[in-house]
Amino acid sequence: MKKEHYYRLSKYISLENIDNDGNRVVVNINTGRRTKISPETMILLSFFKEKSTISAACMVFGRGVRQKNTISSLILQLINNTILVDEGADERLIQEEVEEYLSVPRLTFAGFPSRNKNLIQNNDIVIVGIPSDIAVTSYPGTRMGPEALRAISSEHLCYESDIFTGNSKGWFNADLGRQILSGKSFVDLGDIIVKPDDSPENLFQKIGLCTDMIVSKNALPVFFGGDHSISAPIIESLARRHADLTVIHLDAHTDLASWTHGKTHHHGSFMSRVLKKAGISEVYHYGMRGFSGEPYSCKQDCAIKYRYCSTKQLDAAFLNDTWQELIPVGKTCYISLDIDILDPVFAPGVGTPVPFGLEPKKLCSILEALATKNKMVGFDIVELCPPRDVGMMTAHLAFHLTTSLLSWSWDK
Numbered sequence: 001m002k003k004e005h006y007y008r009l010s011k012y013i014s015l016e017n018i019d020n021d022g023n024r025v026v027v028n029i030n031t032g033r034r035t036k037i038s039p040e041t042m043i044l045l046s047f048f049k050e051k052s053t054i055s056a057a058c059m060v061f062g063r064g065v066r067q068k069n070t071i072s073s074l075i076l077q078l079i080n081n082t083i084l085v086d087e088g089a090d091e092r093l094i095q096e097e098v099e100e101y102l103s104v105p106r107l108t109f110a111g112f113p114s115r116n117k118n119l120i121q122n123n124d125i126v127i128v129g130i131p132s133d134i135a136v137t138s139y140p141g142t143r144m145g146p147e148a149l150r151a152i153s154s155e156h157l158c159y160e161s162d163i164f165t166g167n168s169k170g171w172f173n174a175d176l177g178r179q180i181l182s183g184k185s186f187v188d189l190g191d192i193i194v195k196p197d198d199s200p201e202n203l204f205q206k207i208g209l210c211t212d213m214i215v216s217k218n219a220l221p222v223f224f225g226g227d228h229s230i231s232a233p234i235i236e237s238l239a240r241r242h243a244d245l246t247v248i249h250l251d252a253h254t255d256l257a258s259w260t261h262g263k264t265h266h267h268g269s270f271m272s273r274v275l276k277k278a279g280i281s282e283v284y285h286y287g288m289r290g291f292s293g294e295p296y297s298c299k300q301d302c303a304i305k306y307r308y309c310s311t312k313q314l315d316a317a318f319l320n321d322t323w324q325e326l327i328p329v330g331k332t333c334y335i336s337l338d339i340d341i342l343d344p345v346f347a348p349g350v351g352t353p354v355p356f357g358l359e360p361k362k363l364c365s366i367l368e369a370l371a372t373k374n375k376m377v378g379f380d381i382v383e384l385c386p387p388r389d390v391g392m393m394t395a396h397l398a399f400h401l402t403t404s405l406l407s408w409s410w411d412k
C-alpha cells in the first residue's frame with residue numbers, strides 16, 4: 001500500500017487581513033502566495049498545526065463521499081498555495097522569488113494602477129520612484145521627492161479607466177481645449193528599494209535592472225528622483241537598446257565634475273559618467289548658469305557631440321524669438337530634467353538652487369518643442385527636495401511639468 005504524505009502548516013504563514021465576515025487573508029511571506037480562508041476552513045487549517053494526512057483530515061471533518069471530496073480538494077488548494085507544506089519540506093528563504101528591487105507604493109501617482117512588474121505590456125507608460133539622496137554632495141532631502149510628487153498628484157487628478165479597455169479616460173486640458181492622455185495605459189510600479197547601506201553602485205545596479213525590465217517589454221519609463229546620479233544607470237540601459245540615443249539634459253549645472261569630497265560618482269558628476277560609459281551619440285544641455293562647472297570641452301577624448309546653451313543664451317533667444325532653432329529635430333531622445341533649471345523664485349525646493357534661472361513658461365515651451373519634434377523613449381525628473389520647498393510650490397510645478405511632458409511625449 002502506498003505510504004500517505006504528511007502535511008503541516010508552513011512556518012512562514014502570516015495574517016494579512018480579516019474582513020467583516022471573519023474571512024482571513026493569509027500569506028506565505030516566503031513564497032508570496034496568498035489565500036482567502038473562511039472561518040470554517042480555519043478550523044480545518046488548525047488541524048494541520050500537527051502533521052497530518054489528507055485522509056485523516058477527511059475522516060475528522062467529512063461526512064459522506066461528497067463532503068470528503070470537497071475537503072480533500074480544499075486541502076490540495078492549500079498545499080498548492082504553500083499554506084500547507086510537506087512534513088519534511090525544506091523551507092529556506094527563497095531569495096530569487098521576492099521582488100528584490102521594487103516596493104509597492106502606498107499612494108500611486110495620479111491614482112494610476114499599481115501592477116506587478118511581470119504584467120507590464122507593450123506601450124505601457126511606467127512610473128518608478130527612486131527615493132535616494134545617497135549621492136548628494138550638499139543638502140539632503142531629494143529622497144522625499146517621489147512621495148511628494150505622488151501626494152501632490154492626488155490633489156490635482158483623479159484617475160479613471162475605461163471599463164472595456166482598462167486604459168485611462170484622460171483629463172481635459174484647458175490650454176489645449178481637449179482631452180489629454182486618454183486611451184493610454186499607465187502603471188505606477190512603486191519605488192526602487194533604497195537601503196541606508198546601499199553604495200551608489202549597488203543602487204545603480206537595481207535601477208539598471210528595472211530600466212532593462214521596462215524597455216525589454218517595449219514600455220516607456222518615467223523616473224521620479226531622487227538626486228541626479230540616478231539618471232546615469234537609466235541612460236546606460238537605454239543606450240544599450242537605442243544605438244543612436246540623444247540625451248537632453250536640462251539643468252542649472254553641467255554635472256560634469258569628476259571628483260567632489262572624495263566621491264567619484266555623485267549627483268554633480270552623472271554626466272561625466274554618462275559621457276564615458278553609456279555609449280550615447282549626442283548631448284544637448286540647456287540651462288547652465290552661475291558656478292555650474294565648465295561645459296564639456298571637445299578637446300577631451302570623446303566622439304560624442306555635445307552642445308550646450310546657457311540660461312542667459314536661452315533668455316536672449318526667447319527675446320529674439322529664435323529659441324526654436326536651438327531645439328533638435330527627429331532624434332531618439334531621453335530627457336533628464338533637473339528641476340533646478342528653474343529660477344529658485346518659482347522652484348525653491350531643490351537640492352542646489354542657483355539664482356537667475358529660467359521661468360516655468362519658457363521651460364514648458366522648450367519641453368513641448370523637444371517632446372513633439374523628437375521621439376521620446378523615456379524621461380526623468382530629479383532633484384526635487386521637499387524639505388527646502390515653500391508651500392510645496394516646487395512639487396506642484398514638478399507635477400504639472402511631469403503630466404505635461406507625458407502628454408507632449410506620448411499623446412500624439
Ligand SMILES: [Mn+2]
Nearest residue numbers: 251253338340
Ligand atoms: Mn542641477
